[in-house]
Amino acid sequence: MLVHDTPSTALLSAERLLAHLPGVIFQLHRDRNGRLQFRYLEGGGSILERLDRVRLGEDAAPVIQTLAGEHWPAIETAIERSARWLVPLSTRFRIVHPQHRLCWVGVSALPERNVDGVTWNGLMMDVTGQVAHEQRLEKRCHTDLLTGLANRRRLMMELKRRAQQSREEATPLSVMMIDVDFFKRFNDRHGHARGDEILRSLAQQTQQLLRASDLMARLGGEEFVVVAPRTPLSHCRCIADRVRDAIARLDLGTGVGEVTVSIGVAEYRPDEALTTLLKRADQALYRAKDTGRDCVYPIA
Numbered sequence: 289m290l291v292h293d294t295p296s297t298a299l300l301s302a303e304r305l306l307a308h309l310p311g312v313i314f315q316l317h318r319d320r321n322g323r324l325q326f327r328y329l330e331g332g333g334s335i336l337e338r339l340d341r342v343r344l345g346e347d348a349a350p351v352i353q354t355l356a357g358e359h360w361p362a363i364e365t366a367i368e369r370s371a372r373w374l375v376p377l378s379t380r381f382r383i384v385h386p387q388h389r390l391c392w393v394g395v396s397a398l399p400e401r402n403v404d405g406v407t408w409n410g411l412m413m414d415v416t417g418q419v420a421h422e423q424r425l426e427k428r429c430h431t432d433l434l435t436g437l438a439n440r441r442r443l444m445m446e447l448k449r450r451a452q453q454s455r456e457e458a459t460p461l462s463v464m465m466i467d468v469d470f471f472k473r474f475n476d477r478h479g480h481a482r483g484d485e486i487l488r489s490l491a492q493q494t495q496q497l498l499r500a501s502d503l504m505a506r507l508g509g510e511e512f513v514v515v516a517p518r519t520p521l522s523h524c525r526c527i528a529d530r531v532r533d534a535i536a537r538l539d540l541g542t543g544v545g546e547v548t549v550s551i552g553v554a555e556y557r558p559d560e561a562l563t564t565l566l567k568r569a570d571q572a573l574y575r576a577k578d579t580g581r582d583c584v585y586p587i588a
């Protein structure tokens with residue numbers, strides 16, 4: 289509800305208000321030939337900075353396409369869906385400003401069918417801060433806080449993705465289950481905090497021996513999993529042995545040989561459940577422990 293009494297002061301206030309809004313109010317029209325035009329585009333904030341409003345008013349699609357790049361198909365799909373079903377247009381996309389600054393834009397608009405097409409009245413907001421916050425939370429949800437490695441949740445997601453890739457490409461996929469030997473004894477001897485440091489160093493040292501495409505995750509406690517795509521059992525066994533050997537030679541501040549690991553290795557069978565694959569790798573790990581620890585046991 290406007291506060292002032294005369295229409296002219298009300299108009300002035302509205303204009304001033306628009307320029308100071310942290311977002312943009314727009315009317316977008318799509319004609320029967322699919323041509324998009326911004327019929328109205330006003331507001332403040334960073335979205336409109338240096339945007340060519342004249343071109344957006346004549347033919348908006350090529351301008352948005354250039355700004356949004358890879359996000360354009362998602363925007364196009366959202367517009368199409370909203371126009372077809374007359375459901376609210378709600379989407380988010382990233383644009384690169386002409387000054388090469390990244391900015392996430394959130395769009396919310398209501399469609400209206402009319403004689404010459406569909407018109408949306410809506411809002412655009414700079415949601416860059418919000419997206420960054422969500423990305424940080426998302427990362428935290430998938431990361432083990434002690435080591436910075438992937439956690440169990442991310443492991444299962446990635447394992448699923450890589451198992452699918454293995455089936456589609458008909459390429460081998462192997463996993464290693466790594467467990468620190470006598471870690472309870474280590475903790476008792478050197479303290480829990482020192483134990484934590486060992487887990488961190490171990491994660492770091494092992495990762496250095498892996499390929500960029502391998503994924504290392506902490507399953508919990510002193511147990512880790514490595515997923516090695518495009519790797520048959522025999523090759524994964526060699527990598528596991530390299531890891532085992534490197535750890536055994538390391539002096540992590542308590543003397544060489546004080547920290548060793550046992551590793552179970554298993555190769556994915558295309559028809560098996562991923563929990564079964566991990567269970568088999570775990571069985572292999574227990575065989576490695578039974579065999580005397582500081583060794584690798586592959587399970588066929």
Ligand SMILES: Nc1nc2c(ncn2[C@@H]2O[C@H](COP(=O)(O)OP(=O)(O)OP(=O)(O)O)[C@@H](O)[C@H]2O)c(=O)[nH]1
Nearest residue numbers: 467468469470471472473475480481483484509510
């Ligand atoms: N410092 C530290 N210790 C942990 C953490 N998580 C689990 N542990 C300890 O790891 C030890 C695991 O002990 P066990 O499962 O008995 O295994 P182990 O002593 O390594 O013996 P083997 O696996 O049979 O060689 C326990 O003492 C746990 O308290 C952690 O985040 N930090």
